[in-house]
Amino acid sequence: MLNIIWPAFIIISVLYAFIGGNIEEVSNGIFESSSSAVELTITFFGTICLWNGIMEIAKRTSLMDKITKLLRPLIHFLFPELKNNKQANEEISMNMVANLLGLGNAATPLGLKAMQTMQKENPKKDTLTNSMAMFIVLNTASLQLIPTNVIAIRSSLGSHSPSGIILQVWIATIVAAVVGITATKILMKRF
């Protein structure tokens, strides 16, 4: 996708500037953009490495197991068909906890394992089951307690209150998740 969008952006911009007569500004902009990418990356080294370090500690403690237990009723509601599949339940809840803690890198491998476990009981191997569909939609909804990446970017950019958007993110995420879950529950009966 970006193999089409990226060159299109560049070619259109240069042509437009050529016709509009501000090609000089565009020329200066090219080098400015590369140095601002470097500047941002340098601040990312601090913020992103810091979070990754803290979250690595969380991953090694029993904190994950504790939250997993709290999620059990929710998982029963979302995945009624997996009532007797203990392994799938466990992997799904670990994926959800990793997502909640903002551990994207840990969440994906856990999620893929859950998909493989659910695939074992799938009668039609080339089609998603209801549970798999629900699981994917949940993963695209980005349920997060602490949006660590966004906070890291905001502090890199010199925000006065990098974490000041947490409440907004919670509300938006919950609305997105509820819409996704409802749509999935309705659509799975028809399609």
Next chain:
Amino acid sequence: MQIVHFLSATAIPMMIVIIIAYGIKEKQKVFDIFLEGAKEGLQIVIQLFPTLLGIFLAVGLLRSSGVLDFVIQLISPITNLLQIPSQILPLAMLRPISGSASMGVAVDIMQQYGVDSIIGSITSTIMGSTETTFYTIAIYTACVKIKKIRFVLAAALLADLAGMITSVIICQFLS
């Protein structure tokens, strides 16, 4: 509002303390583990850099050439009607397609309009509350060789749209 501010400000330090306290209670070598995780973070940032560079180039060109202003002006009647700041539209369109590209665009918007402005808050909220939908669906189905994804794309994009609209409304409401 003050409570919200207080909760936002305490959430992160509290979380760090709780995590470290748990690590100590369970007799983990917390500092060594921290170093390991931070080292992994280096890798993430290094991998992100080429994408950031490429996106900054393309978006920077769009902006300095005047194309972006032209497009924003073109669609502003629709966005005004829906009360959506048109400056966030490039983000809304890229968000489901590419994680690192949308991060580049988000940073560009926040630098341009101010990270603490309403547009900056909306941009942050969208980044925090949505995912790279296409990528997620692709890897989750590819790993089990599934071809028929039924309604999943529609449901996921609907959830993204709901998240984005909520971001716009809630940030304007809370500011």
